[in-house]
Amino acid sequence: MSANKADTMHGAKSSQSKWQPKGGRTRAWLADHRRVASETTLFISQRIVSSFLVWLMIGVALALPGLLWVLQSNMHSLSQQWQGSTGLTVYMALEASEQSIADMAATLQREPAVAAVQPTTPQQALEELLAQSADSQFLQQAIAEVETNPLPTSFAVALDSTQPFLALETLSRRLAAQAGVDEVVIESTWLERLRDLSRLANRGGSALSAMLLVAAVLVTFAAIRLAIDARLAELRVLALIGATRSQLRRPFLYFGSAYGLGGGIMAIVLMAVFLNEIEAPLESLLISYRNTLVLGGFTPQMVLTVLVAGWSLGVGGALIALSQRLEAQIAT
Amino acid sequence: MSFLQLQRVTRRFDNGSEGLSDVSLDIEQGSMVFLTGHSGAGKSTLLKLLIGAQMPTSGRVVVDGSDIAQLGPGALPWYRRQLGIVLQDHNLLNDRTVFDNVALPLRVTHLAAKEIARRVRGALATVDLSDRGHLYPRHLSTGEQQRVGIARAVVNRPQIILADEPTGNLDPYLSRQVMALFHQFKDLGSTVLVASHDIDLIKDQGCRILHLSQGALVQDTQAPSATAEQT
Numbered sequence: 001m002s003a004n005k006a007d008t009m010h011g012a013k014s015s016q017s018k019w020q021p022k023g024g025r026t027r028a029w030l031a032d033h034r035r036v037a038s039e040t041t042l043f044i045s046q047r048i049v050s051s052f053l054v055w056l057m058i059g060v061a062l063a064l065p066g067l068l069w070v071l072q073s074n075m076h077s078l079s080q081q082w083q084g085s086t087g088l089t090v091y092m093a094l095e096a097s098e099q100s101i102a103d104m105a106a107t108l109q110r111e112p113a114v115a116a117v118q119p120t121t122p123q124q125a126l127e128e129l130l131a132q133s134a135d136s137q138f139l140q141q142a143i144a145e146v147e148t149n150p151l152p153t154s155f156a157v158a159l160d161s162t163q164p165f166l167a168l169e170t171l172s173r174r175l176a177a178q179a180g181v182d183e184v185v186i187e188s189t190w191l192e193r194l195r196d197l198s199r200l201a202n203r204g205g206s207a208l209s210a211m212l213l214v215a216a217v218l219v220t221f222a223a224i225r226l227a228i229d230a231r232l233a234e235l236r237v238l239a240l241i242g243a244t245r246s247q248l249r250r251p252f253l254y255f256g257s258a259y260g261l262g263g264g265i266m267a268i269v270l271m272a273v274f275l276n277e278i279e280a281p282l283e284s285l286l287i288s289y290r291n292t293l294v295l296g297g298f299t300p301q302m303v304l305t306v307l308v309a310g311w312s313l314g315v316g317g318a319l320i321a322l323s324q325r326l327e328a329q330i331a332t
Numbered sequence: 333m334s335f336l337q338l339q340r341v342t343r344r345f346d347n348g349s350e351g352l353s354d355v356s357l358d359i360e361q362g363s364m365v366f367l368t369g370h371s372g373a374g375k376s377t378l379l380k381l382l383i384g385a386q387m388p389t390s391g392r393v394v395v396d397g398s399d400i401a402q403l404g405p406g407a408l409p410w411y412r413r414q415l416g417i418v419l420q421d422h423n424l425l426n427d428r429t430v431f432d433n434v435a436l437p438l439r440v441t442h443l444a445a446k447e448i449a450r451r452v453r454g455a456l457a458t459v460d461l462s463d464r465g466h467l468y469p470r471h472l473s474t475g476e477q478q479r480v481g482i483a484r485a486v487v488n489r490p491q492i493i494l495a496d497e498p499t500g501n502l503d504p505y506l507s508r509q510v511m512a513l514f515h516q517f518k519d520l521g522s523t524v525l526v527a528s529h530d531i532d533l534i535k536d537q538g539c540r541i542l543h544l545s546q547g548a549l550v551q552d553t554q555a556p557s558a559t560a561e562q563t
Contacts, residue, residue, distance in 0.1 A: 031442050237423050240383065241437040241484075242413035245405050 260314020
């Protein structure tokens with residue numbers, strides 16, 4: 001080592017005598033963010049398989065509540081379409097007496113669960129049938145050839161929408177037991193059952209979602225903790241040479257953000273694939289019930305919510321890991 | 333006027349033992365001081381207190397009028413940026429080149445890349461490692477690694493250099509070169525505090541010597557300067 005080399009590097013000695021930051025902090029801060037972002041990209045690209053698994057875990061954890069929300073929103077929309085048609089139809093026997101028909105009308109009027117009753121006489125039913133089959137010459141001809149009207153008196157009963165499905169079935173059994181009744185058909189039974197199943201799925205799904213979300217935070221925590229451990233020597237040196245607490249924490253918050261946002265994107269992809277897969281069979285099912293539904297709920301707001309939720313999970317996991325590991329290991 | 337002060341400092345560890353016991357001392361700005369004593373005498377503990385890596389159990393560590401214990405997590409890093417720290421085990425990062433290791437203290441201060449490169453080249457030249465910048469620490473000898481550690485300590489033009497056994501892995505020739513380098517920084521205004529048990533090397537430096545034993549400051553002497561001895 002040659003003499004006086006220190007002169008060339010020492011230069012003007014810093015005049016800073018007190019240990020406080022001075023000037024240029026914003027530019028320095030931005031430069032540090034650029035550097036950390038670039039390091040994070042490199043770090044993740046070097047560990048793409050393990051990073052993918054973290055994204056998948058967070059993605060699944062987010063996709064489940066997301067899908068439940070989308071399905072619930074569509075179920076609500078389906079219910080809205082059916083509103084008013086929920087109820088039952090009482091078909092009187094062809095040989096039912098005038099008295100039986102009048103008794104049934106009176107019973108329905110007295111029933112508190114009934115919101116409205118629409119009676120249809122055999123003649124009205126025949127006219128409706130003729131009107132509906134106007135396009136079919138064959139059907140028109142067949143009806144004309146029938147000597148007596150084969151259609152019974154019926155009552156279309158709209159029920160109070162607050163009534164549970166169980167009340168509907170009880171009423172149905174009670175009405176079917178009355179004299180002169182041939183059949184009681186509960187309308188939209190499948191929809192009510194679907195609603196009940198949906199409520200059950202929501203409850204179970206919510207509990208499962210909560211557990212998966214906790215698992216996602218733990219997975220991020222574990223991944224960040226490993227990253228901290230891998231860089232512990234470096235962090236100790238950085239702390240010794242004057243890296244601030246923010247500078248030490250920043251890379252790991254970036255990892256958390258990257259894991260969380262990646263998980264959010266994964267969740268959106270999973271949801272899109274799932275909804276796309278069930279759309280055709282669901283449409284076909286609904287057509288068989290004389291209804292249609294275009295799956296909605298997968299909106300830009302929904303996508304943004306999933307991304308923000310993913311980011312929050314990632315950063316949450318990183319913050320836990322930092323408080324548990326970094327602060328315990330590094331004397332800042 | 334004192335630049336570094338320890339005022340009745342005691343540092344007690346969790347197991348009850350004392351690393352330092354009621355130590356008081358003053359060190360002037362721009363001076364070079366040696367800390368000596370056997371292993372476990374408290375040299376490293378004293379340096380760690382000055383770095384802010386440990387806090388005193390009682391007493392005050394004051395640097396340029398500021399109590400280190402009162403700096404808090406916001407100001408402590410800015411204080412450490414004024415320090416050049418040389419550790420016995422080098423603490424080099426094995427996944428980074430020599431150049432990047434030396435550049436670390438400058439990167440945390442967000443200097444421009446050109447300025448970082450200029451200063452790192454200067455620091456490597458100072459320790460005669462100009463041609464080693466592209467290598468990784470594992471490719472260097474122990475002595476060369478120690479010199480990289482010294483280059484990293486001085487690259488940010490520190491006001492205070494704290495060195496813990498900086499010549500522990502060096503041969504006598506390189507040890508004297510390192511001491512010459514510290515003298516140059518002292519002459520430029522840095523305050524240099526070197527912990528070493530190499531008495532032969534220390535007594536030739538003509539500097540103040542603080543002798544620690546079992547955590548206590550037992551002797552504070554001024555060695556005769558080498559030039560005075562020669563005359």
